[in-house]
Every structure is written in structure tokens, then in C-alpha cells.
Amino acid sequence: MKFIATVRTVSMLSLLFLAGACKDFIDINADPNNPTTPVLELLLPATQVSMAGALRDVNQGTSILMQQLYTSNTSRNFQDGTDYQQSWNGLYTQALNDIEIVIREGTRQQRWDYVSIAKLEKAYIYSLMVDLWGDIPYTEASQGNTVSDPGFETGETIYDKLFVLIDEALADANKGSFAINPTTADIIYKGDKNAWIRMANSLKLKMFNQIRLVQRDKAIAGINALLTANAPLITTNAQDFSFRFGTTETPANRHPWHRSEYQAGKSYYMSQGFMERLFSTDDPRLRYYFYRQTPNYTVGFTPTGNGYFGRYTGDATAAPNDNALKATVGVYPAGGLYDNSPINNLTAANVFVTNAGATSVPKVVTNTDGSGAGVFPFITNAMVKFILAEAALTLGTTGDARQLLQDGIAAHLNSVNTISSTSGNSAPAIPAATITAFVANRAAQYDAADAAGKLGVVMTQKYIALYGNGMEAYNDYRRTGLPALPAPIAPLNTFPLRLTYSVTELSTNAKVSDKADQLQTAQQTTPVFWDK
Template structure:
């Protein structure tokens, strides 16, 4: 990861405000006497920013479905044709055409580094889109006016081949301007690790469709031993701290604005409190440490909502809890938690401030430089890979030690959290103590209980990437969701298509109503 320079800030602004195209920016900065390299060097960050910038809407939706957040209609399982329209249009009018242009131009000019990266980003993007939408335009996308909808399983199968093509391209030759690559700064080695890790992810996702193929593919990748294996290899986007143009994490800009945005999930709070988890102080920040549910003043500041709560919001913008320092670059909660009985637990009051946590807000914001919005968007990380490998060991008998992988995943997650909170890191002794307790639970558990323990820890670690937990839940049924207070529909098996697509694409206009309803109730192909 790297901080964003002025040129990239401008590109991000193009995406942040109205999801408009950055073509004019690229035209202005292209050198007509040497068009190819500048074009590819500008297209690459544009595609990366479009992938991340348009990710937020589907990530918010999934985070509400999977109970990481408590906001919006999907907190009650309700969606419409406009819920994800901006992301759908952003991907099909920005990211995908630019990726295809990168592949075409790079192939013509034999700029194989750009070609390989574009193909890997295309594979990542389409796999994400299939995971949330199922069938969608692929083979004819960005090529014809009314592209047909391809089956999700067929798209997935083609992505395996696309990843192999990308690896071959990267190994032909590699010359990428480091500053144009926001993820890996032109590192071929890291892109190859990403390629292998993405393939591993697709095998895990489809393990119930064809277990033998997934097992064989995963074992081959483990034997190759070139996966994302440290936080330094993470496929993670780092946001900036500029409010104008806006480069801050989208969760920060909405939570730390006067109007706020939804509520923190009390499910997150409860599960972290139940297991004496120090991550609570990093995930949730209390604006008023006396606030309780329903805007009462008899709580400890953890004023959020439970899933499916459809009650109107009172004037509680100054009392509801908000997202903390992780993942959005907000504020670490260093205030007292009165109900903690002593300081023997891993979640304790050692070093905590007394009085209102608003004092902690001011202290951290001005003294330690936190609360800037310079958060992260984890997309495919070391933490995820350790959990994938643990799941594969438990369900496909790949031979790895799932218990060791579980504790490695938790360690990596806590280290990633500490990296965003250098003033208040999670100590090594705390991480070791948490893992010792966790490993004892794992060793005492049955095979079924072990998978449940792994998936619960992954759900906690995936705070900030709800799509990952949405996929996990549909694939494994774990961890169990809390019953909704007042659901408005069935559990959403997939997300609704863009209404604009359904009313303008001639291949689906006549069946659009049934097609949309099927999105709510028909599982994606890999959910067997």
C-alpha cells in the first residue's frame, strides 16, 4: 500500500463525486508523442480506484445483511432496483471498459505487466460480481449494446483460465510504473502471490460444487507455496486523509459527519464482549459513555441497534456509537467501560480515561494523529488466506493444521488493526493470551464445532469487508445470524440488479420482474 499522490487524488475525486468517468483527466494528461505508456500508466490506477470506489455500496449492503452494521433497508433484508445501481453502473461503465482497454492496448504493445495486472483485476472484479449478483453480462460486456447474461458458474470457470493467462503474461516480461500501481507498486512477485491466492479463494468458494476439483487445485497451490502469506502482501486499499478532494474512507465520512449514518451493530458488540475481545475498542467508538439502547442514558455508551430494527431514529446523532479506528481510520475508544469487573481480562480499563469518551476523541484526534479517515479496505489478505486454508483443512482434508492457521489468522488481524492504531497497539502479550485461550477451545471442540469456531473468528476479523462474510455465511451457514426484529423480506440470496440495466437491456426486459424476484430467493450457483 502507499499514500495517494496528487494525480491519484484527482482520479479518486472523479469516482467519489457522482461516479463519473475519468476519461477527460486521462486525455489531459496523455502525451500525444508517446501515447501508450502514459495511457496504461493512467488507466491502471483509474481501474483500481473504480474497483474500490464502487465497492462501497455492495460492501455496505452485505455488512448490513451479515450484521456487521445496522443501517439501511438491507438491515431488514429489503432491497430495490436502485439499491446497488451506482455500483453496477460504475463497474460496467468505468472499470470493465478500462480493463478491456488495458488488455487490448497492452497486448498490442506487448506491455505484458499491464496486461497481466488487468486480467487479474478483471478476474477479481467478476468473481466479486458473480458472488453478489449471480448471472450477469460477461462475455459480451463492454462489447455490444445489449450484452447477454452469462451463467455465474460459466463465468467462474472462465476466471480460472483468465488467472492462468495473467500469470503467463506476468512471466513474459514486466515493466510497470511503480507509482501507477496503487496496490503493489509494480511488484510482479506480489501480483503472482495475489493470482495464486485469488485462485485459492475461487476453489474454496466452489468446494461444494466439485469437492475433488477444489481439493486438487488447493493442494497444487499449497505445493507451489507462493500465496499471500504476510500482511505486507495484502491486496488492500489505503485511503487518504484529504476532505477536499475527498479521499477518506467512506465509512469515516458518513460516521464522523454531523448527520451520522445508521447504527453500529449490537451483535458485533455482544460477541466481542462475550469472548473478552480487545478488538471492541477498535471497532466501536462511544460518543457518550452513558448512552444505552433506544437513546437512554443508563448504558455504557454502546448505543447501537439489533438486526431488523425498523424504529424511526430519534435526535441521537451525538449519543449513538460509531465505527472506531478500524477499518475506517476513525478513533480508538480509550474511555472507561464501567461494567468490566477488574483488569484481569484482555478487554480491560488499563490506561483508560475517566469521564466522557469525547475527551478521548479530542486527545487522540489532535495528539496522536488518528481520526483522519485514512483507513483501509481489505480485499484479499493474509488474514483471509489463513482462514481459507483452515477451512480447507477442515472440509477438504488438505493436511494443514487448522488450529495453527486459526491463531495465525487472528494474529494477523490484530496486527493489521494495530497498524492503523500505532498510539494504542494490541500488545503481543494480549495477542498471545487471546490465541492460547482460543487454541484450547479449538482443541477441545468436535470437528463441527471447530469449523464453527473458525468461521466465528473470521466473521469478527472481516469487520470492514461484509461481502466476505456474506459469502462465508451462504457457503457454510456460519456463524449463525441473530433473528431479525422486523424483517421485510426473505434472506437475500443475491443482490438486486440495477433497474437501469433491466429496463434498457433488451435481452432481459420482458422477464425483468421475475428475474429481480429470483435474486432475492435463488441461491448463487456455489451454494449447494
């Protein structure tokens, strides 16, 4: 791509702040983006840092579309060619480009451990890009600077190639020794071969489930093959495929939501509807997801009067000077503060959200509050459980959907506990008895529902657990239409079925520049290949 050289230089500087999850990576003196000879132990962590950084904007945008965050234009279904340009450019010109170098150099050195990891990162990134954008450059884009105008391929074609790539990566993992050294060169799994094998199989599971509406037989066969073979999947929270952020301001490696919201000026409102969903359903994650800066602030779009002050999706009214009043992100997933202040209008019906032990007073947050040591959950134990439950309900694959639902909810509540109590975060744990009772409560809702309602319970619980990964919530919603979301108050467009392309790509790539406007317009209303 013609703009690679320029963007690579700029984007690497902007993304290095994320590397706090691995201090050893921060402290290297060599530039891993421009080595004289490719150094695998420097390039591999650079790919993981740039992957997390480049996904920031698409994660933000999809979180808004899925009514978990709020900004005015995006919540009104408006998007343009600059909204996700940084994500597109960062993925292609940095993360994927460096991944190709690791694959090429690792193959030359017969370092199949590095090759395997790089191929799995490549498969994960491209699968997400297909999910979000549909048709994208793939084969020619993998050739880096040798092809300035890579051709776009259909999402279905790319998915087929990615299934092959994952199998190649699994085969590579079993060639020779798997010995990443130092282990910190692998920020995510610290060189754990078995962890990457579980990630590979879990990615395949996710992709098979994704295509179930359009390739039902292939989805059933693929999922059943994984289960029949007892292929290792992510089955514990410790095995989650996720990126953990650090705690420091210099270098700035905190969770991006913490960096943007724990300061005087803020980028978002919290979604009023999402806060009310947790409040009205007595969900104990309420105090972990959101932090109130005031105990009682009531305006037209905040009827609860208890400090959970956000904006409803599509609200087009002007924003007053309310940064010190609106609710903000909490300890999960952003590494902010746990809200331990009394909630004004709780009733005796509340079992899981109560004022027991709530002795704090809300405060206006600053960058010294919370640790910022949050998480970007890519594929987790909870997600795998919910995927298996959905597949069991819709495809008849092996598994007890009710038990998988319970396991998924419990796994996520325990993940909230882990993030809340590690790396300088100091929130109290959700008690084990509360987790047990809450899971039983949701299982009872499942039992009371009809067939369609049972899927609704599964997808709603998954949606709540996906806070922090709007991309997967966006995928699920387009595939299932669940959970039911209110229409924007003042929409500017229809709900987007794909994200807009980078305007830079469309204007510089000769293979598409003559039809750029048509392609961009079609993104709003054209389903991705797996969306029926």
C-alpha cells in the first residue's frame, strides 16, 4: 500500500504506549519496527502491542453502536471514512506487516514457535477485519511493500483461507521445540504452546459459529469435529486470549478508556440504556462497570436520579459542561475505580445490587484514581461457553446449553473479580455465594423461556459479559438480532451492517479508487457474507 512507509513511522510511535503489559518490551533500546536484521523476540511483542492498539478505534465504535458507550454521531448510526482509518492503517501497515516478517524470518530460521504464533495472530486479525469490513485486501496485502494496490477479496474466500491458516499454525506448533526466549517476547501467553493451541481451536470454534446462518453444515461439522476430537479449547479464565494493560503514565500504558476518561475532559458518556439494563436486572457487575462522580443528578435524559448519568443512544442534544457529573468507566475492564457509594433508589427487591457495605462518597476522577491496569478481552473462557451454548441451541451440536450458559456467566463474574483485584486494582471480590445465586437466578430465567427466549437469555448474558469488546457484541447482534436494543432517538442513518473503509485506502488504492464513493456508501447497508 502506497502509504505504508509514512504511516508505519507515525503509528508505531503512537502505539508503543500500550506495551506496559510487558515492561521488558518497553525497556528495549532497539526499534523493533526497523531492525537491520529481523529479530523475532523484538518483533513478536511489537505485533501484539500494535494489534491491541490498532483495534482501539473499532472497539470504541462498535461499543457505541452496541449501546455500551455513547458519542453523539456514532450512536446515531453515522460513520465516515476517517472514523476507523487509524485502525485500518495500523492493522495493515504495522501489525500485519510485522506479522508477515515474523512468519518469513521464522520460517527461514525454522523457528516454528514464532511462525505458529504469528499465523494465529494473523488469522485472528483478518477474521475480525472480515467481520467488521466485509471484503478486504488479503493475499496481496500479505506481500507488504511489493504490492502497492492490493486487491480486495470476498469475506467468504478469506474465511476459507483462514481456516487453512489456523491448521497450518497448529501443525507448525508441533514442529521442533516451542521455546520462546525470553518468555516475555510473547506478551499474551509467555510462550505457552498449549495456550496458543487452545486459542487456535477456540478461534476456529468462534468462526464456525459465525458462519452458521450461511454454511450450516460446515458449521455443524466443524464444531462437532472439535468436540469429538476433544480438541483443547479455552476452558479456564487463566487461558483467556486477552491483552492486559499496565499502570504507568510514563510511558502511558494504561487501558485506553482509563486514559481518556480519568481526566478533566472526557471522550464518552456511558450508555444510559446499558446502565439501566444492569440496574433494572439487579446485576452485580453494575458497581464494577461504572463509577458515579455524583450521587444524585437528574436531568431529562437521566430519570433514575441516582448518579448513573449518561446519554441514551441517538440523543442529539448539545453536551453541557458536565464532565464532572457524568458517570464514567469503572474497574472493569478499564482499571478505574470501584463504585462503593450508596445508590439512592434501591428497593427491597434488590438481591445482588445492594447498599450493604457501601460507605464511600462519589468523587470527580483524575488520572491518579484507579490503576488503569485493565484488559482487552479478545477470546475468553466465558465467550467460548456462550458460543457453545448458542451452537447447541441453534445447530444441535454437543453440549448442554443451560449448563454452558451458567458456566459462561460464572466465568465472566470471576474474570471481573480477577481484573478488580490485581495489578493495583483494589475492588472487593463478588462473593462466591453471590455468583452462585446470580447464576441460578439467570438459569431460572432460561428455564422459564420458550425456545426463542432461551437463545435470548444466552445472547443477552453474553452481551453484558462482552463489555470491553464491542466488536464481538456487534458480530453477535448482526447474526442474531439479540439482545433487543432500542432505536436511536434521532438517527442519521440506518444501523450500519459494516464499518466504513479507511478513506486513505479508497483514495490511494488504484484497484478501488475509481469506485470509492459507491463502495463506501454500500458499507452501511451491505451485510457481511455470514449475515443472513
